[in-house]
Amino acid sequence: MSSQPTLNSLMSPMPLVAIIGRPNVGKSTLFNRILGSRTAIVDDVPGVTRDRNYADTNYRNRPFRLIDTGGLEPAASDGMLALIRRQSELAIAEADVLILLMDGRAGLMPQDQEVIRLLRGTTKPLFVAINKIDTPKTEVLVADFYQLGIDSLFPISAEHGIGVADLLDALYPLLSDQQDPEEQNPVPRVAVVGRPNVGKSTLVNAVLGEERVVVSDVPGTTRDAVDSLATYEGRQYLFTDTAGIRRRGKVDRGIEGYSVARSLRAIGRSDVAVLLLDGEEGITEQDTKISGLVIRQGRACLMLVNKWDLHEGDAQARQRFERDLKRRFPFLTWAPVLFGAAVKPGSLRHLFPTIDDVYASFTRRIPTGELNQLLQTILATHPLPSRKGKPTKITKSAFMTQVATRPPVFALFVGHPENMTPAYLRFLEHRLREEYGFAGTPIRLLVRKK
Structure with a gap:
């Protein structure tokens, strides 16, 4: 199993797989296990996850988008639990595949049965996983969940990774075999x-x-x-x-x-x-x-x-x-x-x-020739700081080039970098902004020995 938990390709038409269930059954732990990284916050306190959390990953070279949801409380009608429930309902509505997670150690709870009843009308593929089954002694706990009338149950341990590959193998035929198209235009x-x-x-x-x-x-x-x-x-x-x-x-x-x-x-x-x-x-x-x-x-x-x-x-x-x-x-x-x-x-x-x-x-880049024309114009009226009171030659005394974007970084090559003062660098930054705008972005000036 390999994962790339980035969202650079949110616009790609990949299958959406949502993990749902009542609070504190281990949804975020399973989310992190499938991704192979600690993307979602995990804690023993119920209700830690509140929003839908998305991440892109792939299993056996088939990409899909995974959604972690807050705990689904069918009876919640007001307050924070109702808001979290609304997010879970939206995730169910937009998902292509659903993973319903239950707590094997806690046994079948009334809230689990309520969630099942909510899902009865959906035609989307549903995979029921029983979490926290991590030893031979706990395997017998799965039997309690067969009364739901679901033929295929997947005993797993999200924390230790046991059984997660079997669950993903079952999902595998539903995943697209097309790789994400490479982005042509970067998304801000x-x-x-x-x-x-x-x-x-x-x-x-x-x-x-x-x-x-x-x-x-x-x-x-x-x-x-x-x-x-x-x-x-x-x-x-x-x-x-x-x-x-x-x-x-x-x-x-x-x-x-x-x-x-x-x-x-x-x-x-x-x-x-x-x-x-x-x-x-x-x-x-x-x-x-x-x-x-x-x-x-x-x-x-x-x-x-x-x-x-x-x-x-x-x-x-x-x-x-x-x-x-x-x-x-x-x-x-x-x-x-x-x-x-x-x-x-x-x-x-x-x-x-x-x-x-x-x-x-x-992301703007200024051509080096244009940049140095501006620099020579600046030096004609505001020469570089002098060394011990001696005047600095105006022509060919300095050279500037842009070495990076995001943010714009400029390297200023001078004969005596130790003479450059913060005030003069602020003046150069002001002139760069005056000439090229650079609204909303920091500018970095590096002084180097010519």
């Missing part, structure tokens, strides 16, 4: 980041036009970094809804610690970070720290001030907020700022065009 990866409860999941649902992730007023609802594919005017974007990042001293060990780590990893593998700010509460110190995490990982960034519908009728509110932005984010002046409300998708009409502009800057 967009991570939605911010403090807890600023509206990240609501924003993702708004751009997708569906209930992709669980939304609740309870801070910390989102735990996994959840990837979703959005399409705008024929172009596709991979959005990642991340867990809210609190101050380090307030982060609990365990589930929340894993969630924050996943959020940081999601930022690192994104192209563009949408930093969501709370238009009602205003800017906090934690917002500036999160923006620092984005910059340190070299990601492009734009800021979206959410809940701006609450300021309707206040003509001065935007000017006050923009002044506060300049004061709190002096290091992020190159990041575009949008105002809107995730609960009103019509107010987000500038989001995708801005993401396109930022992504274009993030």
Whole structure:
């Protein structure tokens, strides 16, 4: 069994295999076992998984997309359990193949029978796996589940991998034998980041036009970094809804610690970070720290001030907020700022065009000849810092080339790198932005000996 737990090809028509079942039967453990990596957060506490979690993998060279779901509680009618149930129902609706997982050690529970009754009407292939069967003594526990009237049961141990290959062998004929087509056009990866409860999941649902992730007023609802594919005017974007990042001293060990780590990893593998700010509460110190995490990982960034519908009728509110932005984010002046409300998708009409502009800057490459023409123009009026008061030759005194994109990185070759000052490098960065834009992306300047 081999796995490639990436979502680069979310747009490919691969079979969808959903793992469903009541809470705490080991769905995320099985999800991780099939992928061969710790992609989903696992804990003994019921209800850890809340959103649908997707990952691409393959078995015996046949690709498929695996979906991990929250625990299915048929009786749940309100609160968080009802929201989780809704996500499970959506996964069942979109899946091509279903794996129903039950807990062999706990035995057949009334909730299991309720789930079976919910699935009676589906015509989709259903594979019933009995988990936590990891010793000869526990094999007899499978007998209790035959009263469901299902002929084929698959005893497995998701934690130890026992029986998982047999389950996948049974699924194998339903998997496509076509390999994923290689991507012709890269899909921008967009991570939605911010403090807890600023509206990240609501924003993702708004751009997708569906209930992709669980939304609740309870801070910390989102735990996994959840990837979703959005399409705008024929172009596709991979959005990642991340867990809210609190101050380090307030982060609990365990589930929340894993969630924050996943959020940081999601930022690192994104192209563009949408930093969501709370238009009602205003800017906090934690917002500036999160923006620092984005910059340190070299990601492009734009800021979206959410809940701006609450300021309707206040003509001065935007000017006050923009002044506060300049004061709190002096290091992020190159990041575009949008105002809107995730609960009103019509107010987000500038989001995708801005993401396109930022992504274009993030991936832009300037020809070396053009770059050095600009450099010589700069040196004619602002020569390189001199050594011990001696003037530096203007012509042929420096050479610049772009050595990387994502983000743009420039190497400046000079005779005396030790003379370069931070102020002069900031000046060069300002001129590069003035000439080429580079909206929303950090720029890195490397000084090297000529």
